[in-house]
Amino acid sequence: MVNTKSANRLGNLHIEFSEFVGRRAEISSAKRALGQSRLVTLSGPGGIGKTRLATQVAAEVRRAFVDGAWLVELAGLRDPALLAREVARSLGLSDRSTQWAVTTLSDQLASKRVLLLLDTCEHLLDASAVLAETVLHSCPGVRVLTTSREPLGVVGEAVLQVPTMSLPPEGESAAPERLLRSEAARLFLSRATAASPQFSLTPQNAAVIADVVRRLEGIPLAIELAAIRMRSLSPEQLLDRLHDRFEVLSTGSRTAEARQQTLQSTLEWSYELLTVEERAIWRRAAVFIGSFDIIAAEAICSDGDLTAGDVFGLIDSLVAKSVIMREPGEGQARYRMLDTVREFGWAKHCEQEPERWLAARHRDWYAGIAALPDALSPRQVDWVDGLHCNHSNLRAALDFCHGTPGEDEAGLRMVCDLWLYWESRGHLTEGRRWAELFLHSCADCPARARGLWVAGYLALVQGDIKNAGGLLDEAVNLGRIHDEPTIAFAIEFLGRARWIQGDTVGGVQLTEDALQLHRDARDWRGIVLTLVQLGLMKRLEDESVDSRPIFEECIRICEEHDERWNRSYALWAYGLATWRENRFGEAARLEEQALQLKRDVQDPIGIPLCVEALAWIASGAGEHERAALLLGSAAGRWRALPGDLPAPLATYRKTCHEELSRALGDGRFKELFELGRDASADEVLDLALNRTSPAVGIAPMVATGRTSELSPRETEVVALLARGLSNSEIGQHLVISSRTAESHIQHIMNKLGLSSRAQIAAWAATLEADPD
Template sequence: MSVRATPRYRGDLPVEVTSFVGRRRESSEARRLLGRTRLLTFVGAGGVGKTRLARRVAADVRRTFPDGVWLVNLAPLRDGDLLASTVAATLGLADWSVRPSLDSLVDFVSDKRVLIVLDNCEHLLDVSAAFVDGLLSAAANVRILVTSRQPLGVGGETVLEVPPMSLPVPDEALSARRLDESEAVRLFVERAAEAVPGLVLGEADWEAVARLCRRLDGIPLAIELAAVRLRSLSTEQIIDRLDDRFGLLTRGSRTAMPRQQTLRATVDWSRDLCSPGERTLWARLSVFSGGFDLAAAEQVCRGEAIASEDVFDLVAALVDKSLVLRDDCGDGARYRMLETIRQYGRMMLVESAQEAMLGRRHRDHYLRVVGCSEEARFGPEQLRWYARLRRDHANVRAAMDFCLTEPGGARTVFQMVTANWPYWIYYGILGEGRHWLNLALEQDPAPTAARARALWVAGRLALLQSDLSGAELLLRDCAALAEKLGDPSAEAHVTELFGVVELFRGNYARAISLQEEAVRRYRRIGEPPGTCAVTLYRMALAASASGETDRAERFCEESLAICEEHGTHLYRPLALWALGFTRYRRGDQPGAEATIGESLRLQRHSNDRWNTAQCVEVLAWIASANGQHEHAATLLGAAHMLWRSLGTSMPETPPFADFHGPCDFQLRETLGDEVFAAAFERGVALGPDEAIGYALNENPRRSRRTSRPRSALTSRERQVADLVAQGMTNKEIAATLVIAQRTAEGHVEHILEKLGFVSRAQIASWATRNSGT
C-alpha cells in the first residue's frame, strides 16, 4: 500500500446549511491579505456577518493549508485559562502532558501549515491577544484568522473591517438587475423564499424591498430576522412597524451608534412579536452554552409561566422566527442561538431577576447528566454516553463556572468531574479536569469524602500526564485523608495509583503487588468492574515487561472476561493490546500481530488515541523482529505522530522505553539514517485513520519487504527512476525519452505509488541503491 497521504481537507469547518450571499470584495481582499499576513482580524458590529465571512474565506483557502483549517468558537468559553487547551483540542491535540497547553500546541504545529479561525474573541480580548502572540512567535507556518468586535492589538495584526452588505443606490431607477447587484437585497430575497416557499416578489415590491434593506443598514442578521416576518406581513407593513420601533429606540437612547441602533431595533421588534411565553423561554434559553437538546430545555426552563409540555411548542415557535437554530445530530435534534441573540436573551434574563435561579437549574440538570447511572458510566452504553457528554461539554463547563461563584459550590465541582472520571481520560482533556479540580480543592479544604475522591482523581490525571511528582503529592494527601475518614474506596484507588507510579518507574514487581491489593479491595467494596479491568490491564503490562508472560496472560484473560461479562467496550481494546504485547514478549509474533490488530480495529469505534498509539508502536516492534525494516520504521513514524497528538513522551517512559529505544536503534543501524528517516517521515505524514489502515495492511498493494524489487516497475518506469536519480526535471526527462511532459509526470506519479514514496529524493535514493540489479 502506498503510504502517501491522499488529497484531503483536514479541519472542522461546519457545512453551510443556508446559501452564502455576496461578500465578493471582502472575500477577495481577505484571501489576498492572508497571503501576506499571519494574523488577520475581521472587526465589525454584532450581526454584521463576521463569522459567516470567516468560515467562507477559510473554506476558500483550505487548499493552501494541507494540515487543516480549524474553527474554534470562543463564544461559549468563559474561563480564559482554558483558551489554549480548547484550541489544542480542536486541532486534535489531546492534553496528556503537564506542560502548558500553549507549549504543547507550539510543538504540535511547529512543522504544520494550518489556519486557525478564532471566532468571537471580544470577551476574551487580552487572553486571546497573548495566546495569538505566543503561538505566532513560535510556530512559523501557522496563520490565524480572528473575528472580534475590536482588534487584538498584537504586533503584525492586519485588520479588515467587515462592513454591512451593499445597498441599492438611492434615487436611481430600480430594475431587477440593479436590485440583484445589491447584496442586502439578494440576501433578503433568498431568506424570504426560504421562509415563505413559493413567494414571488413582483416589480411593485422592489421599491419596498430596497427601502427595507436601507432601513436595516444592510446588516445581515437584521435582514434575516425581517425576512422571516413575511410569513405574516407584507414588506410595507414590516417597514411601518420598524419605523415605529426606530422612533422608540431613538427616544430611548441617542448615544448608541447607528448600526447598533438598527440591530437593537430589529431584535427588539422580534421580541415584541413574540408571545409572553416565547419571550420568557428566549431569556431562559440564554443560560445554555454551546447548544442544548429538548430534554435540557424542558428541565431547565419549565415552571413559573411555562409548563413542561409547552416547551417544545415554544422552542418550535422560536425556530420559526429564526431566533433559535436547529441542528441535527446522531441522537436527535439540538438547538442553539446566534451569540447576538443569546446575549440579548441574557439581558432579558437579568432584567427578569431570574439569572441566579436559572443558573441553579442549569447546574442541577448537568449535575444529573454527569452523575448518570453506573450502568451508563461503566456498562455497554458507556461510549454513547460519553459522546453525549462531549456534546454538552460547554454546558458542563458553564455549570462548574457557576458553582465556583456559589457558597459550597466547590463540592458540586468535585462531583461533576469525578462522577465520570474516565470521560476526561477518554477525550484527552486531562489538563482541564485537573484545572477544575485544582480550583475546587483550593476553594474547599474541608476533610470530606468528596475531597478525598477529588484528590485521587486529580492524582490519576496527573499520572497519565507523566507528572509523577505532582501525582505523588496528591496521592499522599489522599492517603492521609482516606485513613482519617476510614474511606475504603479512596484507599483502594490510592493503592492502585501508587502501583501505577511504580510501573512508570520500571519497578514492575512492586507495581504488580500494589495493584493486586487494589483489585482485592475493589472487589470487596463493589467498585465498578471497569476499574478492575483497567487495573488488570496495567498488571499484565508490568508482568510482560518483566518477562512473567504466563502471569501476564492470566491477568489479560481476567480483564477480558470482565469486559465480556459487563459489556465494558471501552476497556476491551486495552486488554487485547496487553494480550498482544504478552505474546510479543513470548516470541509469538503472528499471535501478537493478530491480537493487536483486533484491538486496533476496535479503535475505529472509539476515541481512545492512547491505545491506538500503543497498538501501532508494538506493531512496529513486531515488524522489526520479523525483518520488515522499512515497514517498521514507517510504523514508528506513525506511532510518533499519534503519541505527539497526545502531547506525551510516553515512549521515553517505562515500560515502553525498554522496547522503543532498542527498536529505533536497530532500525537505524540496519537501514541507515537516510532510508530510516524517509520511511519514518512517511509514517509521520499519515493521519490517525490512515495510520490504522496502514498498520492493519488493509491495502493488499503494500509490500512489507525492506525494498521493492526492481521488477515492481516497468522498464520505462525504471528508465524514469534512473533519470530522476540524475537530477532531471520532468521536462528534461520528457525531452530525453522523447515523450510528452505530462506522460513523464504520470510515470513519476506511478513510481511514487508503487514504491510507497512521497518525494523524488526517495526515488533517487532507491534507484541508486538498486542500480545494476
C-alpha cells in the same frame, strides 16, 4: 488534521444551511488582506455578520492552505489559559502532556500551511493576541483570521471594520433590478423568500422593501429577524410596524451607537411579537453555551407552566423565526443561538426570573449526565461523544459551581464524575485545572479525597509523576481517615505512580491491595481497571510470571459487561506478555484486536501503544521492514498527541531500535521509520491492521506463505472468504460448523503469516491477479 478519523485535510468549516448573500467587496478586501498580512481581524459590533463573513472568506481561500482552514469557536471558553489547547482541540490534536500548550501547537503547525479562524475573541483578547503573535512567529505557513468586537492590537494585524450591508440609495427609483444592487435588499429577499415561498419582489413592493432595509440600517441580523415576518405580514405592514417601533431613531445619524439601538430595537420587537411561551423559551435557552439538544432543552426549560412536551414545538417555532438555528450536521439535531441573540435572551431572563434557578437546573442536568455510570459500559462511546458535543455547557456548569457560594463541592463532584471523559478526549490539563480550583475551595468537604485521586490520576496520565504522587498520597491518607468508598482507586493509582518511579515491589503491593478492595466491594469496573495494571506490572517485574489468568479474567469480565475500553487495554497487555514468550502470531492477533477496539472507542493514547507493540512483535518475528514502518508510525502518533510510552516500557523500544538498525542497516531503517512517522492516522491503522504500506497503497505487504501449503479444504475456505462470506455462511457452503470454519481460517493465517480475514482476502485477490 493530524490524528482523528473525522478530520479532513481541508479543515473543519461548517456548511451553513442558509444562502450567503453579498459582501463581495468585504470578501475581496479580506482575501487581499490575508495575502498581505498574516493576521487579519474582522471587527465590528454584534449582529454585523463577522462570523458568517469570516467563514465565507475562509471557505473561499482554504484551497490555498494545503493543510486546511480550521474554525476555532471561542464563545464558550472563559479561561485564557486553555486557549492554545482549545485551538489544538479544534485541530483534532489531543492534550496528553504537561508541555507548554503553545509550544506543542506551534510544533504541530511549524511545517504546515494552515488558516486558523479564531471566532469571537473579544472576551479573550489578550490571550488571543499572545497566541497569535507566538504562533505566527514560529509557524511561517500559518495565517490567522479572527473575528472580534475590537481588534487584537498586535503589530502587523490588518483590521477590517465590517460595515453594514449596502443600502438602496435614497431618492433613487426603486425598480427591482436597481434594488437588487443593494446587499441589504438581497439579504432581505433571500430570507423572506425562504420564510414565505410565495413572496417575491415586484415593481409594486420594491420601494417598500427599500424603505424596510434602510430602516434596519443594513444590519444583517436585524434584517434576518425582520424578513422572517413576511410569513404573516405584507411588506407595507412590516414597514408600518418598523416605523412605529423605530420612530425615535429615525432622525438620528448612522453612528455606531444608533445602529446598536436599531439592532436592540429589532431584537425587542422580535421578542414582543412572540407568544409568552416562545419568549420563555428564548430566555431560558439562552442558558446554553454553544449548542444543545432537544432533550436537554425539554429538561431544563420546562416548568409548571411550560411542559417538557411543549418545548420541542416552541423550539421549532423559534427556528422558523430565526431566533434559534439548527446546526448543520447529521445525527441528532442540535441547536444554537447567535451570540447577540443569546445575550439578549439572557438579559431578559435576568430581568424576569431568578438567574440562579435556571443556571442551577442547567448545572444539574449536565452534572447528571456526567454522573451516569456509562463511562465503563457498552454506552461509553455515546457517553463520551455526548459530553464532547456539550463541552461548552460542561464548562458553563462548572463556572456556575465556581462562581456560586456553596456550590464548590458540587463542582468537585462533577469534575470527578468526568474523570474518564477528561482522559479519553485528552482534556487532561483542563480537568486538572478544574480539580485544582475546586480542591482549593473544598479543604474539608467529603468529596475532597476523590477529588485528590482524580487530580492525581490525570497528572499520572499526563506524565507528571511528581505531582501525581503527592496528590495520590494525600488522597490515600485522607480516604483512610474518612472511610472514602472510592479509596481503592486512589491506592491503585498510587501503586501505578510508585511503579513508574521504579518502586516495582511497592507498586505491585498497592495494586493488589486495591484489587482486594474492589473485589470486596464487588465493583467490576474497579476490578477490570486494576487487573490490567496488575497483570502488566507482574509480567514486567518478573518474566517467569504467568499473567495470562489475570488478563483472561479481565477480558472475561469486560465481555460480560460489553465494556471495550478496559478490554482493549487487557488485550494490549496480554499481547505484550505473549510477545515476551515469543509467541509472535498470537501476540500480533491480540494487539490487532486491541487496536480495533481502541479505534472504535477512539482512545488516542491506546492507538500508538498498540502500534508500537506490533512493531516490537514484528521485529521479534523477523518482519524487519514492517517493524521499522510500525515503529516510525508509532513515533508519529506519539508526536501528534503529544505523548509517549509509559517509562517502564521504554527499554523495549530501545532494544527494537537497535535490532532493526542492525538487521536493516541504519539507512534503510531510517528510510522506513520516517515513512511510517509521516503516515496519516488512517494509513497507520491500515498498515497495522491490514498490513498495507503507506508508500504502496493497499497492496498486501506480507503474505509469505504459498497456496501449496494449504489443504484442499483450506483453499476452498480462502475462496469463500474472499467472496466476503461469514463463518456461518462458509459453514453452510461446506457443510461444516462455523466453529470449524473459524478453525480453518486460523490455520490459514498461521500458514500464510497473516493476521486477519481482510489480509487473507487481499492475498487471495493478488493470487487471482497474478497466479504465478
